Amino acid sequence: MFRRFLVCALVATAMLSLSPTRSSGASKEILELQRDVATLQDMVKAMQRSQDDKFGELRALVQQSLNAANEASRSVAVIQSGFQQNLRDQEVKVVTPVVGLGARMDQMANDLRTVSQAVADLTGMMSALKSQLTDLNNAVKVMQAPAAPPPPTGSAATPGGQPEVPPISSKDLYDNARRDHSGGKLDLALQEYADYLKWYGNTDLAPNAQYYIASIHASLGDNESAVREFDMVLEKYPDNNKTPDAMYGKGTALMKMGRRTEGGNEFRELIKKFPRNDLSTKACDQLKSMGYLSCGSARAAAPAKGGTKRKN
Missing domain, CATH: 1.20.5 (Single alpha-helices involved in coiled-coils or other helix-helix interfaces)
Structure with a gap:
């Protein structure tokens, strides 16, 4: 500004200076303006x-x-x-x-x-x-036991007349036999069952031991030995809980040997003596498969047996 x-x-000063007439008043104004x-x-x-x-x-x-x-x-x-x-x-x-x-x-x-x-x-x-x-240990005890059969009185005795002491208790020997039987050690189980019958042939479990010997022979396919051992159950222990099982096992073994008539007779005897037993039903089915007539009437007429308590 x-x-x-x-x-x-500056422009005004220049214009005044160029003016042809210079008066004293104008000069004074110019001077003031210049200042x-x-x-x-x-x-x-x-x-x-x-x-x-x-x-x-x-x-x-x-x-x-x-x-x-x-x-x-x-x-x-x-x-x-x-x-x-x-x-x-x-x-x-x-x-x-x-x-x-x-x-x-x-x-x-x-x-x-x-x-x-x-x-x-x-x-x-x-x-x-x-x-x-x-x-x-069991095998050693079995091997150490004498192989001679027990005397008729049922008690083992040495040549000097002193009774022999069993190498193992009845419970342990039977339990070992059952364990080896279940475990598939059949040869050892057979020997242990035989030793049980030798030392404890008059006990309640002796029929079971004899039956299991027969059943092992049957499972091995030795039906002739099985029939013989089943007969031992029926002859030595006729009134025990394994009698129906032995009769059915014997009849089955006879059938497998081709002795069908003897097997059928064994089944009929089982049905006659133990009509209420479950094995009698199986025996009846076997007879029907052989072409025989119904066995229901014989079962109904026969007295009920085989109710004894089973022991393993």
């Missing part, structure tokens, strides 16, 4: 210098601000770098041991599983060895 005013004053112009020029210069100084100060302040910002940025970068490095160091210090601990725990778990498996294997081996030792 001052520049415009100054330009206008005003000079004053304005001084003011403009002063203002210019003031603005330049202020702009210089402003530039200095801006530069200082930029420098401070750069310094702050560098400080932040240093702090951030230090923080990240510290974080990485802490991660190395914390995570690495945890990873190592996890690996050690996995290794310990694997070792524990290995030890557990080894203990289980060892336990199985010990059980097998114990079973084998028991079987071997």
Whole structure:
């Protein structure tokens, strides 16, 4: 704005100086105008210098601000770098041991599983060895027992007249025979049943032992020996809980040998003596399959037997 005013004053001064008529009043006005112009020029210069100084100060302040910002940025970068490095160091210090601990725990778990498996294997081996030792002990006792049949009185005696002592109790001997029988050790079971009859032929379980000897022969396909041993049950122990089983087993063995008439007669005798027994029903079915007439009437007319309590 001052520049415009100054330009206008200069133009007016020039116009007045070029005017052909110069009066004293006009000259005085021109001089005053020139003084005003000079004053304005001084003011403009002063203002210019003031603005330049202020702009210089402003530039200095801006530069200082930029420098401070750069310094702050560098400080932040240093702090951030230090923080990240510290974080990485802490991660190395914390995570690495945890990873190592996890690996050690996995290794310990694997070792524990290995030890557990080894203990289980060892336990199985010990059980097998114990079973084998028991079987071997029983076999030794059986082998050590004399093979001579018992005297008619039912008590074993030595040549000197003193009674022999059984090498094993009746319960243990019978239980061993049943266990070996169930386990498929048929030869050992046969010997143990025979020893039971030798030492304990007058006990309640003697008919069972005799019956199981016959049934083992039948399972081995030796039907002739089976018939002979079933007859021993029927002859020596006619009134026992295994009599129906022995009669049915004998009839079945006779049928397998082709002696159908004898087998049919054995089945009829079973139905006659034990009409309410389940084996009589099976015997009746066998007779029907052979073409014989119905056996129901004979079963109904016969007295009920075979109700004795069964012993294994």
